[in-house]
Amino acid sequence: xxxxxxxxxxxxxxxxxxxxxxxxxxxxxxxxxxxxxxxxxxxxxxxxxxxxxxxxxxxxxxxxxxxxxxxxxxxxxxxxxxxxxxxxxxxxxxxxxxxxxxxxxxxxxxxxxxxxxxxxxxxxxxxxxxxxxxxxxxxxxxxxxxxxxxxxxxxxxxxxxxxxxxxxxxxxxxxxxxxxxxxxxxxxxxxxxxxxxxxxxxxxxxxxxxxxxxxxxxxxxxxxxxxxxxxxxxxxxxxxxxxxxxxxxxxxxxxxxxxxxxxxxxxxxxxxxxxxxxxxxxxxxxxxxxxxxxxxxxxxxxxxxxxxxxxxxxxxxxxxxxxxxxxxxxxxxxxxxxxxxxxxxxxxxx
Amino acid sequence: xxxxxxxxxxxxxxxxxxxxxxxxxxxxxxxxxxxxxxxxxxxxxxxxxxxxxxxxxxxxxxxxxxxxxxxxxxxxxxxxxxxxxxxxxxxxxxxxxxxxxxxxxxxxxxxxxxxxxxxxxxxxxxxxxxxxxxxxxxxxxxxxxxxxxxxxxxxxxxxxxxxxxxxxxxxxxxxxxxxxxxxxxxxxxxxxxxxxxxxxxxxxxxxxxxxxxxxxxxxxxxxxxxxxxxxxxxxxxxxxxxxxxxxxxxxxxxxxxxxxxxxxxxxxxxxxxxxxxxxxxxxxxxxxxxxxxxxxxxxxxxxxxxxxxxxxxxxxxxxxxxxxxxxxxxxxxx
Numbered sequence: 059x060x061x062x063x064x065x066x067x068x069x070x071x072x073x074x075x076x077x078x079x080x081x082x083x084x085x086x087x088x089x090x091x092x093x094x095x096x097x098x099x100x101x102x103x104x105x106x107x108x109x110x111x112x113x114x115x116x117x118x119x120x121x122x123x124x125x126x127x128x129x130x131x132x133x134x135x136x137x138x139x140x141x142x143x144x145x146x147x148x149x150x151x152x153x154x155x156x157x158x159x160x161x162x163x164x165x166x167x168x169x170x171x172x173x174x175x176x177x178x179x180x181x182x183x184x185x186x187x188x189x190x191x192x193x194x195x196x197x198x199x200x201x202x203x204x205x206x207x208x209x210x211x212x213x214x215x216x217x218x219x220x221x222x223x224x225x226x227x228x229x230x231x232x233x234x235x236x237x238x239x240x241x242x243x244x245x246x247x248x249x250x251x252x253x254x255x256x257x258x259x260x261x262x263x264x265x266x267x268x269x270x271x272x273x274x275x276x277x278x279x280x281x282x283x284x285x286x287x288x289x290x291x292x293x294x295x296x297x298x299x300x301x302x303x304x305x306x307x308x309x310x311x312x313x314x315x316x317x318x319x320x321x322x323x324x325x326x327x328x329x330x331x332x333x334x335x336x337x338x339x340x341x342x343x344x345x346x347x348x349x350x351x352x353x354x355x356x357x358x359x360x361x362x363x364x365x366x367x368x369x370x371x372x373x374x375x376x377x378x379x380x381x382x383x384x385x386x387x388x389x390x391x392x393x394x395x396x397x398x399x400x401x402x403x404x405x406x407x408x
Numbered sequence: 409x410x411x412x413x414x415x416x417x418x419x420x421x422x423x424x425x426x427x428x429x430x431x432x433x434x435x436x437x438x439x440x441x442x443x444x445x446x447x448x449x450x451x452x453x454x455x456x457x458x459x460x461x462x463x464x465x466x467x468x469x470x471x472x473x474x475x476x477x478x479x480x481x482x483x484x485x486x487x488x489x490x491x492x493x494x495x496x497x498x499x500x501x502x503x504x505x506x507x508x509x510x511x512x513x514x515x516x517x518x519x520x521x522x523x524x525x526x527x528x529x530x531x532x533x534x535x536x537x538x539x540x541x542x543x544x545x546x547x548x549x550x551x552x553x554x555x556x557x558x559x560x561x562x563x564x565x566x567x568x569x570x571x572x573x574x575x576x577x578x579x580x581x582x583x584x585x586x587x588x589x590x591x592x593x594x595x596x597x598x599x600x601x602x603x604x605x606x607x608x609x610x611x612x613x614x615x616x617x618x619x620x621x622x623x624x625x626x627x628x629x630x631x632x633x634x635x636x637x638x639x640x641x642x643x644x645x646x647x648x649x650x651x652x653x654x655x656x657x658x659x660x661x662x663x664x665x666x667x668x669x670x671x672x673x674x675x676x677x678x679x680x681x682x683x684x685x686x687x688x689x690x691x692x693x694x695x696x697x698x699x700x701x702x703x704x705x706x707x708x709x710x711x712x713x714x715x716x717x718x719x720x721x722x723x724x725x726x727x728x729x730x731x732x733x734x735x736x737x738x739x740x741x742x
Contacts, residue, residue: 134633141530144522145539148609151602152546155557212451220445221452229452231728232459238656238724239462239717240663242691246713247462250469254703271462274455304444325548332550335665338695360552364666367556377560384553391548 074126081119081139088114108150112143156388163385166378172386175357176345181366182373188383190347191362197351198262198341198358199331202269207323209270210277217278218285219307236275244271245336252340260342262351265358268336273326280322284315317405324398328391334360359387463717470714473707481711487676487693489701489708496708498715503678504593504687505716508668509661511597511682512604517654519601520608525638527609528616540613547606555670558599563671566590566598570683585683591673594682596689599667604657611656615649616642648730655727659720665691690716 092111116139124132171187179186213233217226248268252258288311296306312319337343342355343365357365363383370376474481476494484497523543527536567590574585623641632640669692673685694709701709 130633134635137635141522141526144519145526148519148523148605158557158561159553209451209454212448213455216448216452220448225452229455232456234728235721235724236459238659238720240691240720242665242694243713243717246710247465250465250710302438302441304440328548332552334552335695339698360550363552363556367670380556384556388549388553392545395545395548
């Protein structure tokens with residue numbers, strides 16, 4: 059390392075600084091070194107040499123910088139590289155998650171896969187599809203939405219338009235608490251109520267009741283935020299014209315905030331679509347098409363992924379189907395998210 | 409259906425959060441108003457009733473199971489609720505849940521704070537926005553997909569790290585590895601860390617973004633480096649926000665079911681090494697034992713779910729308290 063190229067420019071006011079390409083040079087050097095060391099030591103894992111390179115980068119830039127620029131700048135550089143390392147450390151697995159799902163998922167994902175069930179297909183054989191799972195997911199999520207949107211929106215209206223005093227405070231607090239209920243606990247509650255006390259069998263509806271418990275607090279929270287954004291002048295103008303309060307809410311407040319409310323509901327739907335645990339406890343899953351959500355086990359997309367994985371016996375065909383279902387599920391949720399954000403952006407500025 | 413809420417004489421609070429008081433209470437006498445108030449208040453009450461029902465049903469079923477339990481519910485290592493006599497305890501589950509969550513937090517919190525700082529203070533503005541958007545979307549990836557990825561991609565890739573840990577840290581006993589598949593609490597912790605990363609990052613990012621510009625510019629004007637700005641103005645301002653974000657993430661890690669059930673190879677004992685398969689968590693145990701359970705077995709699982717419920721309640725409640733305190737604090741400064 060020749061000091062001439064790193065030529066510290068000294069003048070009376072500024073301390074020495076390293077050129078901009080310094081960080082990149084150290085990064086490249088430590089990548090090469092890290093790879094070299096792991097090749098020499100016979101380490102075969104990608105993770106290992108990446109970690110070695112990361113450590114080399116942090117140590118190297120600190121040492122060089124503290125020598126030339128002084129310790130404060132060196133600390134700054136270390137912090138910068140730690141932040142970059144944190145970013146890369148997280149991005150690699152998360153990118154791998156999306157990449158593997160996309161790559162392995164497209165193998166069997168086609169029209170046949172989307173329109174057939176697993177009815178007569180053995181677990182380890184290729185073939186079959188996710189039609190029954192898509193049907194089940196749509197019905198369960200649809201029912202859960204039907205149950206939780208009215209309750210959620212009305213609760214939010216109560217909190218924003220009427221709520222004063224202890225009741226409103228209690229509701230706010232418990233909605234917050236509900237947000238944190240683990241999905242498996244929601245499933246257990248419906249299980250103890252529905253299956254053990256009412257003696258009802260597994261059904262899609264039981265699952266959607268558990269999903270509603272998870273969805274209601276999300277809807278309340280987002281709707282509340284949206285209603286709070288409606289300017290008071292609108293309410294006052296309407297009331298001053300003699301319009302009753304309930305019509306003011308229905309005709310003025312809700313239409314003004316409807317875009318945001320829809321966005322919130324769609325994000326809530328996206329959240330519950332991927333829930334597996336309550337479905338596992340209450341809907342059980344099946345290989346056959348069951349269009350009736352009120353009787354007998356149903357399938358859902360997350361449940362399908364789990365069953366394909368669990369019953370595969372290590373068969374590649376079942377894993378392929380699981381990945382394809384995972385890709386379908388992610389695509390569905392991402393589209394919901396994107397559309398919801400689109401609506402939010404489109405409706406936001408007035 | 410009385411009119412007390414209409415007659416509150418609270419002074420008109422500022423801001424859109426509090427619609428002006430409708431005063432006279434005459435509105436509530438109209439039938440339409442009364443019905444609408446009844447409906448919306450009813451929904452609010454329904455939420456309370458629902459929470460009470462969840463707590464009481466779980467307590468009821470749990471007490472049925474615990475009263476028949478011949479072993480100590482909190483300290484026993486057994487899980488045999490259908491045996492004669494029934495014996496089960498949550499010691500293993502509590503251990504596994506806490507250990508995996510602690511590993512997850514230890515990995516996820518520093519990295520999330522790093523990414524949040526990266527997005528708000530280091531990355532070019534456009535890149536930062538893009539990353540924030542992608543991380544937002546990642547928060548929506550369902551846990552079952554994390555589980556599938558964890559079981560089929562992460563577990564085989566852990567061998568290198570496990571071998572390394574065993575070579576250099578195996579003597580501690582904590583990181584001893586017998587060479588089996590990496591379906592252990594450590595892998596579960598790493599997977600959980602990945603799952604809660606987006607949540608913690610999102611909330612921390614929001615908090616860091618709210619740091620008053622003046623604080624940062626003042627520090628910069630005094631000649632502070634970027635790191636010194638962060639240490640002196642950003643982190644102190646964001647500390648409580650980061651804590652509450654972490655607790656929200658912890659709440660999710662504690663209750664995570666499917667990803668753990670797919671990655672961990674469970675057993676009812678506590679191994680000294682984090683790298684050996686074994687152990688279990690509350691949620692994982694419920695999901696994997698539920699199928700073969702009788703009514704008594706289900707009650708025992710509900711009892712363990714009850715414990716999980718209480719733990720997550722405490723964690724989330726704590727997070728909310730911190731957030732609420734912070735709100736008042738920042739409101740006073742606004």
